[in-house]
Amino acid sequence: MPVRLPILLMVWTSSVVPHAFAQTNEDLQRRIEELELRHRAEVDALREELRTVTRNVPDGVQESESVPRRGLSEGGQTTVFDNLFNPAISVIGDFVLAGSDQDDAFDRLNRFTLRDVEVGFVGRVDPFASYQVYLHIEEETGFEIEEAYLFVDDALPDTFELKVGHYSVDFGKFSALHDHDLPMLDKPQVLQDYVGGSLRGTGVELHHWTGLGETSTLRWSAGITNGIQGDAHSMFGPAAGHAHSHDGEGVDSFGKRHFENFAFHGRATAVVELGSAATLQVGASIAYQPKAVRFFEDASMQPFRRSFEQRITGLDATYRNVDEATGRGFVLVGEALWSTRELSDDGIDVSRVGAFGGHVYGEAYLGRQWSVGATAGSFEHAEDASERSSDYGAFATWKVDEFNRLRLEARRFQDPGPDSFGISMQWTVILGTHGHGIPW
Amino acid sequence: MAFLGRRVGQWPAPNIRSTLRTASRIAASILSAAIAAPLVAQVNVVTTTPDLADVVRTIGGDDVDVHTLTTGEEDLHLVTVRPSFLVQVHRADVFVQLGFDAEHAWVPALLQKAKNRAVRPGGAGFCDASVGVTPLQVPASVTRDAGPDLHPRGNPHYNLDPRRMKTVARNVRDCLVRVDEAHRAGYFERHAAFEEAIDRHHATWKKLLEPCRGSAFIENHRTWIYFADAFDLRIVGSLEPRPGLPPSAKHLADIIELAKRENVRLVVARPRFAELARRVAKDCGADARILQIGSLASGRGWLAFMDDIVAQFASVLGPGVSEAGDDGSRDRDVKGRGEGGRGARGSGEPDRNRSRCP
DSSP states (O other): OOOHHHHHHHHHHHHHHHHHHHHHHHHHHHHHHHHHHHHHHHHHHHHHHHHHHHHOOOOTTHHHHHHSSSSSOOTOOSSTTTGGOOOOEEEEEEEEEESSOOOTTTTTTSSSEEEEEEEEHHHHEEEEEEEEEEEEEEEETTTEEEEEEEEOOTTTTOOOOOEEEEEEEOTHHHHHHHHSSSSSOOOHHHHHHHHOOEEEEEEEEEEEEOSSSSSSSEEEEEEESSSEEEEEEEETTTTTOOOOTTTTTGGGSSSOOOGGEEEEEEEEEEEEETTTTTEEEEEEEEEEEEEEEEEOOOSSSSSEEEEEEEEEEEEEEEEEOTTTTEEEEEEEHHHHHHOOOOOEEEEEEEEEEEEEEEEEEEEEESSSSSSEEEEEEEEESSSOOOOOOEEEEEEEEEEETTEEEEEEEEEEEEEEOOOEEEEEEEEEEEEEOOOOOOOO | OOEETEGGGGGGOOOOHHHHHHHHHHHHHHHHHHHHHHOOOOOOEEEEHHHHHHHHHHHHHGGGGEESOOOOOSOSSSSOOOOHHHHHHHOOOEEEEEOTTTTTTHHHHHHHEEEEEEESSTTTTEEETTTTTTOOOSSSSGGGGOOOOOOTTSOOOOGOOOHHHHHHHHHHHHHHHHHOGGGGGHHHHHHHHHEEEEEEEHHHHHHHHGGGOOOOOEEEESSHHHHHHHHHHHEEESSSTTOOOOOHHHHHHHHHHHHHTTTOOOEEGGGHHHHHHHHHHHHOOOEEEEEEESHHHHHHHSHHHHHHHHHHHHHHHHHSSSOTTTTSSSSGGGGGSSEEEEETTTSSOGGGGSSOOO
């Protein structure tokens, strides 16, 4: 028995211990590798941190004095006029080649047209307001202040905001858009006829929005301006040629302005999310001018004036369903407008015209670059409701990139006169800063 | 007297002591709830990307309520602002953005319209996650001649680098502490644990990609520079001739030639460029991997996303790797596929011999 115990111990030692050592070695090896990797990661992280720190720390206390001056000479005494505080500038060019068998009273068709060069300046005035200026430059008419307004935001409580100056009135779906921002070449014809393309005015406009639950918003605006007049740079349609905004024109020349010379407008719109990709927007708008002055010519071509009352109401709905991951989807828009105009001579009614019109627009996004769409519209003329015009057309848009867009459009026009056809190629270029804004 | 079928006299006699006890308990409950309410209120955080939401959720724990504005599949430069964005940002205590101008097209307008000064730049609740992150691919001259999709402050896709995400984590922690000092200890504790988790995963990822150091690949858009920098990989070309410009036929031919010359084995692209990537990969004999460039809102977070991404790279560039990091395999997440994306061989046939580092 005493002999067998050492033998057993030897057998056990020779079989188990080397295996245990091998296992320990493997563990140690693995542990060393892990530590090595971890150590390398930590060193990398420390190097990264060191780079960050050295990057953010100025070289010396004189650093601020050695910063190169911009806008002034190197020896400038102050940075007050440094252009670091200059407004952001953008330039947009809209180049159109339009062909048609229409009579062209404005010399815009069957030729190249630089329809619009817009120069924009946007910047903060102070912590409470921003200022935005958009200048429109055109080949023939030259220079025009399209919009210039102060936007008071943080000075007002809750989500109230106030627009003060000359601006596109918040009315309907397309009225406030500049022509180069449209999904098609021109403003819908009914909008051109009833409000002159874009309702522009000089005055004040109050905005407010509120959340309806977690996924909906209700926004409204109300404003008062000197008058309501249209502004458009359309190639086709009732406002083709050029229509500048001159709100309240002539009123001052013919005597004292009264409260009824002001125009009022308002809009309420709700946007509701329907799932992860779809939104539905419904809106209602109104613009009302109790009394303005309009000039006519009598038989002997002598000008005379008449009082002019105008009311335009609109309803619009937009359904948008776009997959943000692929850019594919579609948008459908419908808008109906009612126009009422009354002309009178010293309080005696001369005529009252009520007209109705509308348009629909649909666009399918085939991806982030390509889209195809169609529009159609029909309306009774605001001046003479017994006359009616309609149009329909299709377009294809290629967004070459974020700053470069090409569009081909064809359209058929049915007017009281002979029917006509138009085709256009549009090239829009954007330089500099621009915001995509909020689509509401 | 009958009252609802029961005589008044039949009601049990009131026990005043018991009633008082019950009333005092109710009062105490209401009082304690009122006192405790501000203490248990969560910090309402809105982030622009799911990656950032995951970091906030990890560091904030139960002290935060996090919402991400995007799902991770969008082009971050071209997001359409929806009503819920306005509502969420208006109510937010903290807003976290990726920065480096990634969200330049929609976040400034959103922050302005939401009318919540606390979460605007300069406010205590504004967190630019890129602060302190060393940028790469900062353009030498800022001109659109270099491409429409140009970022003057540098490439914004630093979320693909674990080292830089540690800086993000610190920024998030500091911002949460700024608005919610009461839970400082918790934020610091969870932040330390998160950093440790990043280190642990990073070590594993480096180990997986160690055999691939120096390997070349092609990207669709300038996205992967931070990933390549973190793991010593080489980007030899991009399917876009300039950032934001679609490729021309000549450029693609040049890229295919370059890929063959450089022995490129991998072409990576986001899902919407899948067809193009597959076509190029097929022509140059490489693998195409269709990958997201950040975690998805429906996914399992940033670490799991990176596990997937690393596994995808290793599966092509590494020696036939099947493991995917610490916590899982590739084919997972929604719709039965990995969060990082789905691989696709350009040739359509598996070729194990090519799945090796040069």
